[in-house]
Every structure is written in C-alpha cells, then in structure tokens.
Amino acid sequence: MARDKEKRSCGQRLAEWRAFVWDPRSRQFLGRTGTSWGLILLFYLVFYGFLAGLFALTMWVMLQSVDPHVPKYQDRLATPGMMIRPRTEGLDVTFNVTQSQTWRHYVRALHQFLEPYNDSVQAARNAACVPGRYNEQPDDSVPNYPKRACRFNRSLLGPCAGLAPADDYGYGVGQPCVLLKVNRVINFFPGRNKSINVICAAKREEDAALLGPLQLFPPNGSIDLMYFPYYGKRVHVNYTQPVVAVQFANATANMEHYIECRLNAAGLRTDDERDKFAGRVAFRLRINRD
Template sequence: MSKNVSKRKAGKLVEYTFEFPQKPEKKTFAQHIYDERDGKFFGRTRKSWLYLFIFYGVYFVVLISLFWLCMACLFATLSEDYPKYQLSDSLIGTNPGLGYRPMPEDIMRGAVVRYRAGNKNEMRYWTSRLDEFLEPYQNPSVLPGGGTNQMSCEFGKLPEPGNVCAFDVDQFGPCSTANRYGYNESKPCIFLKLNRIYGWTPDFYDDIEDLPKTMPADLVQHIRELPEHERKQIWISCNGVFTGDQEAIGSLAYYPSRSIPPYHFPYTNTKGYLSPLVAVQFLNLKMRQNVFVECRAWAKNIIFKGGSRLRMGSVQFSMLIE
C-alpha cells in the first residue's frame, strides 16, 4: 500500500511516494527450516551457510593453534623432576607447615578427633583413616618404583643419589596397626609430619647453650641428654593450648623419638620418598573433655606462629574421648 504526497518546492510541485510497511507473511514451521521460494535453510542460503562455516572454522583453528602454542611454551619451561620456582621464589616459601593424621574425612567435623570409648565403629573410623595413610609406610611396593630404592639411613649415613630413606613402622611401638594405634585403650596416637618443600634444609638447634627460651623444659632436658652428634634434628613438642588443656592433656610419648632426623632432608622429589613421621601418644588424656592441642616443630629456620588461623610451623587440633 502506498500514498502520494505533493509538496511545493521552489515554485515547483514535487510529489513524494511513501510505502507503508506491510506485515510479513506468516511461515509454517517447515518453511522456517526450508523455504522453497528463496531456497533458504533456517533463514540462510547455502552460500551464506558456507561462508559462515568457513569463517568459524578458520577462527577456531587459529584460536586452538594459539592456545596450543602458549601451552607448549609454558610446558617447555617446566620439569617433572623439580619445580620452576623454589624456596623463597615460590608461593610455598621456605617455612614448612606441620600436619597431623588422622584427619576427619568430613570437613564439617572440624579438626577434632572424637570417639566414644568402647564404640568399635567410631574407633574403626579413625584407625581405618590411619591404615590408609600409613599404607605406603607398611607396604612400600605401592610406591612409585615399588620402593626398591629405599635404604636404611642413620646418623652419618645419608642416602645415596637416587635412593631414599626407608621408614621402619616397627619403631612406632604401641602406635602400630596391631595395637590399633592405642584407640581401643583410650590412649590414641596422632602422627605428625612436616609439609614437603623442595630443596629445603633445616637449620638445627645443635648448641645446647643456644636453645630458645620458649622451648619446653622437658624438651630442653631431652636434648641435653643426647650425644652431640644426635642434636642436629628437628624437634617436636605438643602441649595444651589453654590452661585447662595443659592440665587435661596428661602425659605424652613420642615414637620413634620426639625429633625428625637430618638424613630425610632435603626433599628432592625422588621416587619412593616417604615423609618422616613422629607418633604422639596421649597416655592419660582426661576423659569427656575437649582438649585443644598445639604441636610445633623446632628449627632455627622454622618460623612459629600459633593460633587457629594463619599458623606457621605448628598445627592445632582437639581430642575428645567420651
């Protein structure tokens, strides 16, 4: 439909024609898929679809090629044997953290080891967690390389290149699988370990006259009684966090000792390496009281910061035997 409009301009009569927009013709569903009148599939001609596929084909080929090139350049700078950034250049830094096992599988439990004495199911939960954690220690064949490169280490006898120190689980004494880690006797064991930092070497408190004033008196006495060649170790101590916890924590026993020997360091990502462990057994923990425990590692280059947040060189958890 059109309409003519006349307008006089500079003494002349000019006529304009306006075309009114018309409603598009309704199409059936089949015509939306393929319209025979203009030969379009889904609103595009064959030629238009061809250009579209060529454009996006080239676009994605170029995009994938650039991504592959970037990843290839990145992996060319990395090694499977050692991290690119180490020690102070890395995000981890040079201060190893301290971890503990068993940890609850459910994060909602929090850092609490809790069970009812005499309840086999609750005890089995924690002991099975320890069985799983200690499996590589008890069965080195599950380690990469089958544990064939493990050797016995001692003071003055470091592992040869390509070898790692074996860890004798029999040294855990009553904190063993056969003894169910003391949980069935209400004398539970907790295993402590340092987090691995590639290339990190501890700086020991080997001078008995230069021990920190904050070091527990019983640990100081223990170090003084050792031969001089055995003083170069990372020391471990545990205590109650609050005054009530210090009274309720009772006596502690450490296996195989309350230290980590120097021949386990540095960590160099050698196959079959096992983190050294210290088992702490609570011999007479006060029953039916949630006892908050803080354990820390002692070395000159291990910075300590306690508390429940942003801890450094320490770990905090609680024990509750009902």
Template sequence: MPVQNKDDGGWKKFVWNSDTREFLGRTGGSWAKILLFYLVFYGFLAGIFIGTIQALLLTLSNYKPTWQDRVTPPGLTHSPRSDKLEIMFNMNDMSTYGKSVAAIKNFLKPYDDETQRDQLKYEDCGDQPDVYKNRGDLETEIGIRKACRFPKSFLGPCSGADDQNFGFSDGKPCLIVKLNRIVNYLPKPPQSNETMPEEAKSKVQPNLIPIHCTSKKKEDEDLLGQVAYYGIGPGFPLQYYPYYGKLLHSHYLQPLVAIQFLNITMNQDIRIECKVYGENIFYSDKDRFQGRFEVKLKVNNF
C-alpha cells in the first residue's frame, strides 16, 4: 500500500480550511480588502497617466506640428530621382530612360487639368509671381482652404504635352523640381543679390524664390551648356504659400520648376548643383537636399 505523506493534509488545509473558511490562509473578507486596495492603487496610477496624456493633447494643434525646427528650411527635390543621385542614359535607347520618363509622368499626375477643376478647392492665381495668398489662420473655423491651380502648361516643353519623353530622346532631359511642403511656412525672397553667384543675380525679382543650376566644378561649365527654366518665373512664386497641412489643404499643389539642359556635352559625366535663394533658406553639409540638390548627369549618344 502507498504511504501517505503526513504533510498532505496540512497543505490541503492551507489551500482551503473548511473549519475557518480560509483560502490560502486568509478569509474572504481579507482577500476582498487586498483586491480593493490594488484596484484603487492601480486605478489611481492609470488615472494620472490618462490625465497627463489628455493634458498634453490639449496643448497640441490638429493642424500644425508642434515642433518644426528640424524640418525648416525646406528641402529641394526633383523628379526623376535615383538612389545614387545620378541620371545616366542613352538618348537612342528608350530602355535606358524609360523609368525616368515614367517617374516624371507619375509625379505630374496630380497636376492634370481634370484634377484641378473643383471651384470649391482651386482658384486661378495668375501666371506671374505675386504676394502670399493668406487664407486665414490655421486655428480658425474656416475649414478647407482653396489652393492655387498649377497647370502643367506652365512647364513649357517639359510639360509632356508635346514631348512625351520630356527631352530624353533628344538628349535634352528635363528635371521637375519642387520645394518640399512645410505647414504655414513662408519662404522669403532674397533682399539683395550680393550673396548670389554672378550668373544668378539677374533672377532676383519681387515675390519669387529663384533657383539656379550650375556645374559643381568650375571646369565643367562649358560642358553643361545652356540651362532653361520653365514655370512661373525662374523659381517658386509666393502666391502658392502658405500651405495649410493635410487636414485643410489635402488638395494643395506646390509650384514646380522644370529645368531643361538644352545642349549638354554628350558622353561626359557632369555633376550639377541646383540651389534656391531666400532670406530664410539655408544650406547644410549634413543634409544635401536642404535648399539644394546635386545630381550627376551623363547623356550618351552611341
């Protein structure tokens, strides 16, 4: 016969003592007090946490990021764009530039005339640089704000209307350039042309953030050839600013500038730098797209 452990009875009695009606050494009332204590304690902590989060949310705007110091000034980007920051193709071989053409077409889709016809969302803002288009403060109850139309026709021969290959098949490639969006940001035009390179000084005009592209190396200037700019002036006009954010301006279209290289030297690597100029636009060695960008361009014809 198996030998019964003498401690079995004591252990069972500790788990449940029917004489004293105790569970694990405590009565039901004692367990209820312990449960109530922990419920109150952790409920109090949860209340403090929820209250803190709610108080923080009350200080945040629904329309504008609280901290924008790390995204000002805006970046300057272009299409087509490659990971290696280089555009190399053979003008006689569409397979070498087909992806670039497709990237530009996809980039310009929001600028189709059909998407800008809603009179409640869009308005004409002219074809010349003008002053800022103030549509009220962010925190007012005005609601959705109108945006300026930007017809692709402003981009001239780089619009894709007459040349579906955007100059690539002729060895005259186009780049479509934009300033990245920052909520409520107002770019300020340069007050003078003293800090600008000599060849860019003529582009300074009221109500415009000028852009200028040049060869990165001085000795490559002749290789780059003539650069043409298409848009509303050779830069970004002020009437398209400010941008009111995704909630109020989801249909917003920032102005574009098309840059076309008309007679670039064939079969040569040329590093190009494009920069925008303004009183509150700066450059950083840590961010190669802050107010500027670089691209290596090579057009082959063999």
C-alpha cells in the first residue's frame, strides 16, 4: 500500500508558485525561456500584422469601386418616403393648449428645422430657378461639378412659417401646424413633367367632419418641379428640400384624429401595403383643452 503523500505546507506551495513565475536556475518565466517567449510574440506579431494588412488591402480595393458622390447600387423603391416635422415618437402629436410645456418642444423643433429656410439664407446661398420645370444640370464633361440649388423661401409656408420669434405655429391656440417632407432620392424625377402636390385627409371617412377642412401651404400643397432632381449632398451642397405645411385650424379638441398625407404625382404608387412610408405618412393628432 502506497504511503500517503506528505501534506505540503503553505510555505512550500508559495515557494513552488514563485519558482513557476521565475526560476533563477533555468531562467524561465512562467515556464518558458526568454527565447521561447520571443518566438511566440514574434509569431503573433507577424500573424496579426498579416491579418491587418489583408483587411486594409480588402478595404482599399473595395473603396476604389465606390463613388463618393452617387451610390453604386440604388435598389430602393421607386417611390420616396415621407416624414413629418416636428419629429415625434411614434408619429404622435399630442399636447394641451393651456399647458405650454406640452407643446413648447414642438415649437423649438420647428424653429430649428426651418432655420435654413429663412428667406435671407436662401437668397444668399441658392438660385432663383425657373418654376414649373426640372432643374437639370449636366456635368458638361466635368464629373461631379457642383450644382446650384433652388430657393425654397420659408415665407411660402404662410401662417406655418413661424417667422416671428414668438410664433408658436398655432399650438398656443389649438390650430397646430405640421410640416411634411419628401425624402431625398438622387436623380429622382417625380410627376413625369406634370405638377405634383401633397394631399392630406382623415384616414377614416367618418372622422373627416371632426377633423374639419385642412389648410395647406404652399397653396394646394404644391411642390414645384424645379426642386428636382437631387444630385447628392457632396454635389448639391446647399440643397434645401421642399416642404409642405398643413394646419389643423378646425380639428375637434379632446379627440384622437388619424391623418394620412400622400404625395400626389403621376407615376408614383402610394398604396403599397408593404411599405407604409412609400409616398405617404400617417400620424395621430390630439388637441386637448381643459
């Protein structure tokens, strides 16, 4: 019968651990000599350096095929999306007329969004284009030549322009304004040379009377063809996309209203159930009064 191994003391265990970390006799650190550690570090340095170089080479080759001005593949839908401003969570515009803290953030967001549309800014940066036709600007043998942008003056939005510093876009009197914008699409020619506009209505016909007549600015919610095509942010530096304002001057208070706005243009489908934002946007409005 083998004898039971003698139980090592704590000091012996500590001495063995110290010898493993650094053995002065064999000059080994953690069980390896300096040469062994050097070879291991050299291997990993070469291995990971090769991987980093391969990744950098792959990225460089890929970037040579990418145009910084126009996406190489534009497999998006033929109809651009729409969105509202002020930006809200869940497309829900809800506030209480008598409680300014419930709508002040909407006013600030609209002021901030419309700052680039100030008439003075537009006059300084953009050109007075010919309305009623596309603003095509060929490169004339100079690829990606900077393009001029057409003016969209903030004053076109009427009572929804918010030109006065204290203007509250109608939120303080229960007649709020909501801005509609069409997403930018490079080389997009909507309308087939015919006028385009935005139309808004209650999603349910039985709610139309409670929502009341809507006011659109510019009149009839029109979007002029001169703002198309868009050539991309690197070339069309000062491009200011057109917006349409809708004011709810007659909406019944303390009720939920579901509104849908659509882009009305020849050749554009806005009834695709697979994409709720293709050429349209639906949002909820509730105006509370104490």
